[in-house]
Amino acid sequence: MNVPDELKYTDSHEWVRWESDGSATVGITDFAQESLGDLVFVELPAVGRDVTEGQACAVVESVKAASDVYAPISGKVVAVNERLAEHPESINADAFGAWLFRLQPAQAGAHPRLLDAPQYAGQVEQHK
Amino acid sequence: MLKRTALYAAHVDAGGRMVDFGGWEMPLHYGSQIREHHAVRREAGVFDVSHMRVLDVTGADGGALLRELLSADVDRRAPGQAMYSCMLDERGGVLDDLIVYRQPSAALPYRLILNAATADRDLQWMRRRAAQGARQVGLAARQDLAILAVQGPGALAALVRAQPSIAATAASLAVFHCACDGPRFVARTGYTGEDGYEIVVPEAEVHTLWQKLLDSGARACGLGARDTLRLEAGMSLYGQDLDQSVTPLEAGLAWTVDLQPGHEFVGRGELERQLARGGLRQMLGLVLLERGVLRAHQVVQTVHGEGLVTSGTFSPTLQVSIALARLPAGPAPGDSVEVQLRGRSAAARIVKPRFVRHGRALVPAGLAQAQVPT
Numbered sequence: 001m002n003v004p005d006e007l008k009y010t011d012s013h014e015w016v017r018w019e020s021d022g023s024a025t026v027g028i029t030d031f032a033q034e035s036l037g038d039l040v041f042v043e044l045p046a047v048g049r050d051v052t053e054g055q056a057c058a059v060v061e062s063v064k065a066a067s068d069v070y071a072p073i074s075g076k077v078v079a080v081n082e083r084l085a086e087h088p089e090s091i092n093a094d095a096f097g098a099w100l101f102r103l104q105p106a107q108a109g110a111h112p113r114l115l116d117a118p119q120y121a122g123q124v125e126q127h128k
Numbered sequence: 129m130l131k132r133t134a135l136y137a138a139h140v141d142a143g144g145r146m147v148d149f150g151g152w153e154m155p156l157h158y159g160s161q162i163r164e165h166h167a168v169r170r171e172a173g174v175f176d177v178s179h180m181r182v183l184d185v186t187g188a189d190g191g192a193l194l195r196e197l198l199s200a201d202v203d204r205r206a207p208g209q210a211m212y213s214c215m216l217d218e219r220g221g222v223l224d225d226l227i228v229y230r231q232p233s234a235a236l237p238y239r240l241i242l243n244a245a246t247a248d249r250d251l252q253w254m255r256r257r258a259a260q261g262a263r264q265v266g267l268a269a270r271q272d273l274a275i276l277a278v279q280g281p282g283a284l285a286a287l288v289r290a291q292p293s294i295a296a297t298a299a300s301l302a303v304f305h306c307a308c309d310g311p312r313f314v315a316r317t318g319y320t321g322e323d324g325y326e327i328v329v330p331e332a333e334v335h336t337l338w339q340k341l342l343d344s345g346a347r348a349c350g351l352g353a354r355d356t357l358r359l360e361a362g363m364s365l366y367g368q369d370l371d372q373s374v375t376p377l378e379a380g381l382a383w384t385v386d387l388q389p390g391h392e393f394v395g396r397g398e399l400e401r402q403l404a405r406g407g408l409r410q411m412l413g414l415v416l417l418e419r420g421v422l423r424a425h426q427v428v429q430t431v432h433g434e435g436l437v438t439s440g441t442f443s444p445t446l447q448v449s450i451a452l453a454r455l456p457a458g459p460a461p462g463d464s465v466e467v468q469l470r471g472r473s474a475a476a477r478i479v480k481p482r483f484v485r486h487g488r489a490l491v492p493a494g495l496a497q498a499q500v501p502t
Contacts, residue, residue: 034145037156037157037161037352038160038161038162040421040442041419041420041421041442043419059470061420061421063161063162063352063356063421063441063442064352066421066470089162092160
């Protein structure tokens, strides 16, 4: 199972990449896309929206099920991946490349509740 | 402990994502169910359906037992013909839907293929009924046999490359007919809405046949694609569109019920009462007019009252969400309805419960999003 070292994770299967400008790019993990199967729709939050950590702010929908995507940190949505509207299946092809949205964090500094790669990988193994 | 078919290891080797289906560990897909779906509509796919139960009905009274237990009448099928039917309980509720094959030679038994999840219950029921009265009937569950479904416009061509002997038998068949090639049984039937064959072979042969079909260009297809294909074709899934709480009349399967005089069968009385009462619910198709996916158990609002989605999916061929739904009497194709999706109400159009056949869209032009021939 693919769990890149340089990313952070949540126990609801989102990944976070901290950008050099302090923003956080968010997507869903390889484990998540594999569980969902072929994705057919993605609903993204509006740019400018404020989200709270743990709040459902996007939806990924496959033939099998619709699944909420949760904000890994509190912040403001500053960008969304428009391409996913026409090509939701790109998440299946490359979960860590096909980002969903980008957040400007509400608070600077550490976000200790995010998991590192070994912690996330361990959690997933336990649930299998 | 889940049951496994003879091809379990082959499925895992091919990258199969294994899931529990009716107590069997079966492949949901081998990487992409959408890709597998398209392969069947455009070329050829092969499904391991060995979890289904082959049941051979032998004996002088075998035919009579089937006439009594099934809603359709086997006597009105010629030797070599297949028959899709429901098997009902005393209240007319559907115990299972199945295909009966009347084999070309009277020396060969009637062959039934039962759904995996209901096979044990079906057999118990049939054994109990067979024991009533002094009847000469044998019911042989054939656990020694495996079943492959080869489906798609390229199915016969793949078979010709893979196994010429079976292919020769297949090529001789009209649609919905069957024949034997030694210990192998071939039927021109399927669950996809495409041309194709269901092939029953001794378990010892299935691995070779499977591999040869893959080598001949048929794509391995799992249960996910099987579900989207059958739903596009408007075919029911027992346990979702059909169960013991409905009669065939409210499941869109009135056409499987033969009420000619002289055809006494279990459940007939209740069906006649339902017809006399009228006001029956009906099975219709839905096409979602907005983004989203129709799913089982979603409530449908019509001007004639509420209905329920029984099966829903996103149609890979049409690129819209489609569903089968049980609706009150009154609504008809062309009507607009509202469906309660996840947290919102969405508009859908009622259509006839059949969306795609032989690669062609049957829904009115404009409802499908993809460029599909109609």
